[in-house]
Amino acid sequence: MAAVSPVKSLQEEATCPLCLEYLTDSVITACGHNFCHSCLSRCWEGPGPAASCPQCRDLVQQGPPQPNRQLAQQLSLQAVQGAGGDGMCRAHQEVLKLFCEEDQAPICVVCRESRAHCMHTVLPIAEAAQEYKGKFEAHLKTLREEREKLLRWKAMGEGRSQEYLKKTQAKRQKVLAEFQQLRQFLEEQERLLLAQLEKLDEEIGRLQTDTVRKLSVQISCLSELISELEGKCQKPASEFLQDVRSTLSRCEMGPFQLPEEISPELDKRVRGFSWQTTALSEMLRQFTDTLPAALERARGKTQGAFRQATVTLDPDTAHPQLVLSEDRKRVRWAEPRQRLPSTPERFDSVPYVLGREGFTSGRHCWEVEVGDGRYWAVGVARESVSRKGWMSSSPEVGIWAVKQWGHQFQALTSPETPLSLNPLSRIRICLDCDRGQVTFIDAGANVPIFTFPPGSLPGERIRPWFWVGGTKTQLYLYL
Numbered sequence: 001m002a003a004v005s006p007v008k009s010l011q012e013e014a015t016c017p018l019c020l021e022y023l024t025d026s027v028i029t030a031c032g033h034n035f036c037h038s039c040l041s042r043c044w045e046g047p048g049p050a051a052s053c054p055q056c057r058d059l060v061q062q063g064p065p066q067p068n069r070q071l072a073q074q075l076s077l078q079a080v081q082g083a084g085g086d087g088m089c090r091a092h093q094e095v096l097k098l099f100c101e102e103d104q105a106p107i108c109v110v111c112r113e114s115r116a117h118c119m120h121t122v123l124p125i126a127e128a129a130q131e132y133k134g135k136f137e138a139h140l141k142t143l144r145e146e147r148e149k150l151l152r153w154k155a156m157g158e159g160r161s162q163e164y165l166k167k168t169q170a171k172r173q174k175v176l177a178e179f180q181q182l183r184q185f186l187e188e189q190e191r192l193l194l195a196q197l198e199k200l201d202e203e204i205g206r207l208q209t210d211t212v213r214k215l216s217v218q219i220s221c222l223s224e225l226i227s228e229l230e231g232k233c234q235k236p237a238s239e240f241l242q243d244v245r246s247t248l249s250r251c252e253m254g255p256f257q258l259p260e261e262i263s264p265e266l267d268k269r270v271r272g273f274s275w276q277t278t279a280l281s282e283m284l285r286q287f288t289d290t291l292p293a294a295l296e297r298a299r300g301k302t303q304g305a306f307r308q309a310t311v312t313l314d315p316d317t318a319h320p321q322l323v324l325s326e327d328r329k330r331v332r333w334a335e336p337r338q339r340l341p342s343t344p345e346r347f348d349s350v351p352y353v354l355g356r357e358g359f360t361s362g363r364h365c366w367e368v369e370v371g372d373g374r375y376w377a378v379g380v381a382r383e384s385v386s387r388k389g390w391m392s393s394s395p396e397v398g399i400w401a402v403k404q405w406g407h408q409f410q411a412l413t414s415p416e417t418p419l420s421l422n423p424l425s426r427i428r429i430c431l432d433c434d435r436g437q438v439t440f441i442d443a444g445a446n447v448p449i450f451t452f453p454p455g456s457l458p459g460e461r462i463r464p465w466f467w468v469g470g471t472k473t474q475l476y477l478y479l
Contacts, residue, residue, distance in 0.1 A: 157453020355464030373473025
């Protein structure tokens with residue numbers, strides 16, 4: 001078996017396992033693996049005293065990565081010994097005058113005659129450089145145009161957001177003013193009705209006093225007449241019949257007239273007051289009856305004409321450390337890593353999973369219950385999002401989402417946008433494919449959280465996207 005050449009071994013050692021490029025600002029872990037400083041820092045993002053090595057998965061103490069000075073010295077020495085100067089072939093020490101189209105690399109005239117390149121198409125290196133420079137400039141032009149397009153969309157979205165904020169502020173002021181007027185009207189009605197009641201109380205009191213006085217006089221007269229008649233009935237006949245005419249006359253005056261309990265005018269006023277209170281009660285009842293409907297209409301305007309989508313999780317895309325329920329509605333993070341086939345559809349480095357359903361047009365919404373977990377993210381991703389190797393979660397890679405990291409909430413823009421939110425229990429994702437826009441809403445309070453402006457999403461198939469970042473985190477599709 002042929003021994004591996006020192007140059008090839010050094011080249012393999014100088015390649016970063018994360019970005020697969022030559023090491024930049026190389027650092028070494030405690031287990032002896034080399035990485036780019038920036039790649040390892042991104043992989044070890046997040047709190048905690050320990051992390052795992054991205055290559056061997058051994059737990060290592062997390063801290064400032066240590067530079068690998070020995071490897072840097074070896075690379076420098078090899079460059080001096082093997083290169084023989086800029087533009088020189090390492091194998092033949094000849095000037096690199098040609099460019100191999102198949103291998104996409106500069107070669108010398110000796111390489112051109114070798115078996116490795118004799119059947120390949122080659123160009124003079126100056127001609128190839130001019131050709132590829134033109135290709136790069138064309139790509140640069142396209143990329144700059146795309147960046148300008150996104151910047152315009154961003155500015156337009158910010159302008160529309162400010163416009164909507166002004167409209168909602170004006171509506172808020174109008175609602176506050178109308179309710180203030182309603183409060184003033186109710187307070188005035190309260191004062192008026194209480195004053196009328198007080199007057200009625202006074203008049204009823206006076207009527208009651210007058211009635212009692214009149215009845216007392218008549219009762220006294222009747223009592224005197226009764227006593228007189230009882231006395232006469234006890235006397236002898238000669239005395240009993242004296243002044244009999246006068247006595248009979250006083251007894252035959254007829255029944256005493258009862259005083260009027262309440263005057264027609266007072267009765268009319270009491271009935272009128274009852275009508276006023278009834279009308280006010282009816283008005284308030286109508287207001288309270290229509291308030292839920294008004295709130296429901298307002299909620300409908302917030303949600304728009306979005307159709308409730310049925311979303312399930314796609315097990316073929318789930319990272320090996322994500323466990324899905326049988327009904328494909330729940331997902332949680334678990335140890336150890338499951339033994340699953342490494343298919344092209346599966347995320348293999350970051351704990352992501354996609355929804356099985358995809359959308360290309362129309363307006364759709366679904367809700368996700370996040371529970372008490374502190375490390376999660378939900379949103380949407382394009383169908384062609386990369387599944388292999390370490391990757392970020394941002395619009396540049398095809399992910400539009402919001403996340404919670406500890407006690408902080410962010411929108412996954414570039415850079416991330418901090419969000420000032422109370423703890424959430426359920427999130428509604430509203431996807432507008434026709435406008436290329438996605439909105440996140442606190443489903444419990446029905447309050448918007450964040451909106452990626454129109455034109456943010458590409459015109460390709462979009463799928464629900466989820467990230468679970470801890471053992472205590474569990475996401476549930478709430479349908």
